[in-house]
Amino acid sequence: MGVQKVPVYCYQCVAGPDLLNVVVEDGVATTVEPNFAFAAEHPAGGRICVKAYGLVQKLYNPHRLTTPMRRTNPKKGKDEDPGWVPISWDEALDMLAAKLNAIRAAGLLDEHGYPRLAVTFGSAGIPVAYMGTLPAFLAAWGPVDQDIGSGQGVKCYHSEHLYGEYWHRAFTVAPDTPRCRLVISFGHNGDASGGVAGVWRHAEARARGLRWVQVEPHQSVTAATASEWVPIRPKTDAAVLFAMLHVVLHELPWQEVCDVPFLRHFTNAPYLVGPHGYYLRHGSSRRPLVWDPRQGQAVPFDTPGIEPALEGEFRVRGVEEGPDGHCWAHHAARCRPALALLREHVRDYTPEWAAEIADVPAATIRRLATEYVETAAVGETIDIEGTRLPYRPVAILLGKTVCNGWGGYECCWARTVLAALVGALEVPGSILGTTVRLNRPAVNRLESVRPGSDGFMAQPLNPTDRERWQARPRSRNAYQTLVPLVANSPWSPALGPAHLPWLFLEEPPEAWPPPTLPEVWIIYRTNPVISNWESDRLLRQLPRFPFIAAFAYTVDETNWFADLLLPESTDLESLQLYRIGGTKYIEQYWRYTGFALRQPVVPPRGDTRDLTDIATELAVRTGLLAAYNAAINRGAPLGVPLQSPLYDLRLDLERPYRAEEIWDRICRAATLSLTQGREEKDLAWFKAHGAFLVPFPERQWYLHPVMAASGLRYELPYQERLRRVGKELRARLHERGIRWWDAQLAEYQALPHWKDFPDLWAQVARRYGKDPNDYPLWLLTSRSMQYAWGSNVSLPLMAEVARHVQGHFGVMLHPQTAAAAGIREGDEVVLEAPHGAQARGKALLRQGVRPDVVVVLQQFGHWATPFAKELDMPTLNQLAIMDLTLTDATGSSADLVRVRVRRA
Amino acid sequence: MARWGMVIDLRRCVGCQTCTVACKLEHNLPPQTFWRYVIDAELGAYPEVERRFLPMQCMHCGEPPCVPVCPTGASQKRPDGIVWVDDTVCVGCGYCVVACPYRARHLVLEERWYFGQPTPPEQARRQPARLGVCTKCTFCMQRLDAAPPGAVPGRDPAATPVCATSCIANAIHFGDLDDPQSSVSQLLRTHKTVRLLEALGTDPAVYYIVG
Numbered sequence A: 001m002g003v004q005k006v007p008v009y010c011y012q013c014v015a016g017p018d019l020l021n022v023v024v025e026d027g028v029a030t031t032v033e034p035n036f037a038f039a040a041e042h043p044a045g046g047r048i049c050v051k052a053y054g055l056v057q058k059l060y061n062p063h064r065l066t067t068p069m070r071r072t073n074p075k076k077g078k079d080e081d082p083g084w085v086p087i088s089w090d091e092a093l094d095m096l097a098a099k100l101n102a103i104r105a106a107g108l109l110d111e112h113g114y115p116r117l118a119v120t121f122g123s124a125g126i127p128v129a130y131m132g133t134l135p136a137f138l139a140a141w142g143p144v145d146q147d148i149g150s151g152q153g154v155k156c157y158h159s160e161h162l163y164g165e166y167w168h169r170a171f172t173v174a175p176d177t178p179r180c181r182l183v184i185s186f187g188h189n190g191d192a193s194g195g196v197a198g199v200w201r202h203a204e205a206r207a208r209g210l211r212w213v214q215v216e217p218h219q220s221v222t223a224a225t226a227s228e229w230v231p232i233r234p235k236t237d238a239a240v241l242f243a244m245l246h247v248v249l250h251e252l253p254w255q256e257v258c259d260v261p262f263l264r265h266f267t268n269a270p271y272l273v274g275p276h277g278y279y280l281r282h283g284s285s286r287r288p289l290v291w292d293p294r295q296g297q298a299v300p301f302d303t304p305g306i307e308p309a310l311e312g313e314f315r316v317r318g319v320e321e322g323p324d325g326h327c328w329a330h331h332a333a334r335c336r337p338a339l340a341l342l343r344e345h346v347r348d349y350t351p352e353w354a355a356e357i358a359d360v361p362a363a364t365i366r367r368l369a370t371e372y373v374e375t376a377a378v379g380e381t382i383d384i385e386g387t388r389l390p391y392r393p394v395a396i397l398l399g400k401t402v403c404n405g406w407g408g409y410e411c412c413w414a415r416t417v418l419a420a421l422v423g424a425l426e427v428p429g430s431i432l433g434t435t436v437r438l439n440r441p442a443v444n445r446l447e448s449v450r451p452g453s454d455g456f457m458a459q460p461l462n463p464t465d466r467e468r469w470q471a472r473p474r475s476r477n478a479y480q481t482l483v484p485l486v487a488n489s490p491w492s493p494a495l496g497p498a499h500l501p502w503l504f505l506e507e508p509p510e511a512w513p514p515p516t517l518p519e520v521w522i523i524y525r526t527n528p529v530i531s532n533w534e535s536d537r538l539l540r541q542l543p544r545f546p547f548i549a550a551f552a553y554t555v556d557e558t559n560w561f562a563d564l565l566l567p568e569s570t571d572l573e574s575l576q577l578y579r580i581g582g583t584k585y586i587e588q589y590w591r592y593t594g595f596a597l598r599q600p601v602v603p604p605r606g607d608t609r610d611l612t613d614i615a616t617e618l619a620v621r622t623g624l625l626a627a628y629n630a631a632i633n634r635g636a637p638l639g640v641p642l643q644s645p646l647y648d649l650r651l652d653l654e655r656p657y658r659a660e661e662i663w664d665r666i667c668r669a670a671t672l673s674l675t676q677g678r679e680e681k682d683l684a685w686f687k688a689h690g691a692f693l694v695p696f697p698e699r700q701w702y703l704h705p706v707m708a709a710s711g712l713r714y715e716l717p718y719q720e721r722l723r724r725v726g727k728e729l730r731a732r733l734h735e736r737g738i739r740w741w742d743a744q745l746a747e748y749q750a751l752p753h754w755k756d757f758p759d760l761w762a763q764v765a766r767r768y769g770k771d772p773n774d775y776p777l778w779l780l781t782s783r784s785m786q787y788a789w790g791s792n793v794s795l796p797l798m799a800e801v802a803r804h805v806q807g808h809f810g811v812m813l814h815p816q817t818a819a820a821a822g823i824r825e826g827d828e829v830v831l832e833a834p835h836g837a838q839a840r841g842k843a844l845l846r847q848g849v850r851p852d853v854v855v856v857l858q859q860f861g862h863w864a865t866p867f868a869k870e871l872d873m874p875t876l877n878q879l880a881i882m883d884l885t886l887t888d889a890t891g892s893s894a895d896l897v898r899v900r901v902r903r904a
Numbered sequence B: 001m002a003r004w005g006m007v008i009d010l011r012r013c014v015g016c017q018t019c020t021v022a023c024k025l026e027h028n029l030p031p032q033t034f035w036r037y038v039i040d041a042e043l044g045a046y047p048e049v050e051r052r053f054l055p056m057q058c059m060h061c062g063e064p065p066c067v068p069v070c071p072t073g074a075s076q077k078r079p080d081g082i083v084w085v086d087d088t089v090c091v092g093c094g095y096c097v098v099a100c101p102y103r104a105r106h107l108v109l110e111e112r113w114y115f116g117q118p119t120p121p122e123q124a125r126r127q128p129a130r131l132g133v134c135t136k137c138t139f140c141m142q143r144l145d146a147a148p149p150g151a152v153p154g155r156d157p158a159a160t161p162v163c164a165t166s167c168i169a170n171a172i173h174f175g176d177l178d179d180p181q182s183s184v185s186q187l188l189r190t191h192k193t194v195r196l197l198e199a200l201g202t203d204p205a206v207y208y209i210v211g
């Protein structure tokens, strides 16, 4: 047989996919290497990261489940052995189909209106690159609850996802690294979690002189490579960002350092705001008004040829539109441009004020703000593929814990306003959005830009008016009811307050339909018992679930509670075509776009099955084959329909197809649609070549040209619409007697104020009857490249190389902190949170950790997963307190908790 | 004759250990053996602290202390500068392991498997000849020696050490130090570099860019 190199993609982390070859020697996969055939097209020279080298061990892991298993012990619990017995696929699929058919017979929704079938996928969308045609099965099924969380929100860039997409179609935000000169990163750990594209580009940029300032409580991998590390108290980032706004707008000559034309014509800075906090509008057309100094009067914002005022106070006739159609008509209202209100808003947020809160010297804040505006190169332009665009080489990045949970809105807002002030938004050198998940089409964020009201982009907010608001939640985290910003795309359920189902099962809220359990819960590539916060709550609830079917790689802590384990063929054993290139998560923006194949490099181990074949079997057994095939024909698995004016590759609705045949058609349809019918590549071609790419214009990295062409503005700095939406949501909830979301409603501010965010965690300690001062340390977590998103904790190879990275596997704390507690390097220590939960680990003394902080990496704490359970690694998730008061308006929290530490 | 060497850009390295793991797979190294790995270290005291990454491997010394101590002649330096061990001659005495100031030599006495028992790739690539003898970074000389005609080491992946071709920060450059046109020579001319423990007179062929 000799040596073969089989091309596949890796999408073990959201910063992919990347392309590799698997080396197969005499039928055995032995190693992997970058697919250098794409070195020129791939942004990181075709390379793959450390995780991809674990794929061979993942394939041959002897702890894998290689046959379906059925539980024999009806009692479920952490200390109850499930009593797994192997069964055939026929038995397994019959068993699941019987449960599913019972649901179809009883009705897809239960008596409270919740779907009886629920599914949960983990890892930020990664499963979609591995689950074959399962999405087509779910599409054929009807209402499915995807709301039961596995840690999202608290483990993601949640506020950035929601507000970023709202303001500039930026579900994820990246710097235009190839052109940027200054990055100020608040905890954004891109050199550990930004994938090969991020790491490669950052390294290139450093070598040419990019300055990177890393502001964070402990020195992450990214701080290590940065030009400067600025330690900061956890959850105080908004204070520093507000103070930077203060410096720019009060201490520097703002008219000189800011991009005034950009503010006038691309933002709402000139919009006049009336006494009730809403735009003052033209009486009949209801267009927001601006002040035209030349005419000395207010005119609609889109009046041609004007240079509207950004300062001053005017008396103007007009109308304010409040919530629920409430209007105020003014004859001579006192009103001011939004920018003037912004300046007033940040007047008291001085660097000295922020220094007290954040423990960052005022001089540092001044220096960073000044450097930021000086490097922004306001006024400069650059040629991109023949188009002149503004050039603004500065970016502020936000990391996890900073841009989720309370304070996330304030940080995202201040960062994006700082970008807007100097015009460093969606132009070469600045911050860019790289993907959309709430808007459509998901494959091209530029095409999602459509004119909406008041000169801004149209936004797909969940309605809050009396007629259309979803009063009765249709799924268990109620995202359409509670979170207008999260919209209602296929991704929205997972971005809703996904921990609420867990919380509500234990503490049902008032005036709310009783929380019910799904009759069948299907889980894939997720382990919520490990990845959710306050995992103990899950241990209490999981035994109550009537039926859990888990696609399973090994036994793990969540499928320990399952009734049925379905071992699917994994990364290197199954077949799938996936999108690659264009602009995707984090720093995956390419000069090419297309499709890549994942294919079996060796026959599947044991009796594992390709998920596409499993989905087809389930469709047959539930009588959904025609609907399932129709969903594939519509493009459910990849977004490419099998029929267009150029081709007709549709499946016959009535007969089942094997995975190879389905994906062959998808390969052909994908290439035909990408090339407007010029090229057709079938599965055999993809198996030989791995990927098909066409050029992707660099101009499309930037939103600015589209905004300019459609005459649209960014809805910054003033959040008039969100203010109105917040008032409406309050009214709707109160009308139904719901008061438990009131704290969240306070987030809807047109210009957000600083709140004492760290104190929220102290309050939680008090609610548990504890003195917060007895828990003086912040426990934080940080991603590592070896493990981030990887579903690879059971691989000894990964643990072995990870041991070279500081922080694997132990508890990092400052020597001073350790000494005060009598702790020496290597001692076993106990971390304890105010609600009593504890975790243990070995002390690792580090200077690069603030003395009030303790850090553990990634997510561990396994007790069932083979090998991982031997790692003896503490985890934040056992200690983080899942609590409604720690939930922000977008439905997320931040992954940190106050703790105390002692020697074991 | 070439003199093979490496230039590693410390401004680029992120300590990700991709090179570490790629080397392990390429050479089918047993658990706990690393022909190369990357040190992750702290310098200074809070808050003036720096975290630094330092890739470590055999330096392919011009004056290798590991060679003269070898009683059997197994430890050798090739004319192209590569220091290697002929495992058909090595008796595993370990003198070289002690002599190497960079801790770049490894003696494995018994077979080790990641899961107790060998997995199929471990079984297929079993190398009993490597037990009880000294092993070390070879600059991937099997690749250099089998380079396809016209392939330039340091430029063509098939003829270049895997750590260099796998590095995701483009930090590791390989080539002929004696060829002024090679990328490594050009980097040495244009950047500030250091070598480790130079004072020992080992004349390492691995340089580190520091500015």
Ligand code: SF4
Pocket (backbone or CB within 6 Å): A010, A011, A012, A013, A014, A015, A016, A017, A018, A047, A048, A049, A050, A051, A052, A194, A195, A196, A197
């Ligand atoms: S960066 Fe992510 S997608 Fe790319 S090789 Fe690594 S794990 Fe795979």
Ligand code: SF4
Pocket (backbone or CB within 6 Å): B057, B058, B059, B060, B061, B064, B065, B066, B067, B083, B099, B100, B101, B102, B103, B104, B105, B136, B202
């Ligand atoms: S680094 Fe050690 S093993 Fe390598 S040549 Fe020098 S002395 Fe010998």
Ligand code: SF4
Pocket (backbone or CB within 6 Å): B012, B013, B014, B015, B016, B017, B018, B019, B020, B038, B053, B055, B166, B167, B168, B169, B170, B171, B172
């Ligand atoms: S692969 Fe490159 S960046 Fe990563 S540790 Fe090795 S030398 Fe450093």
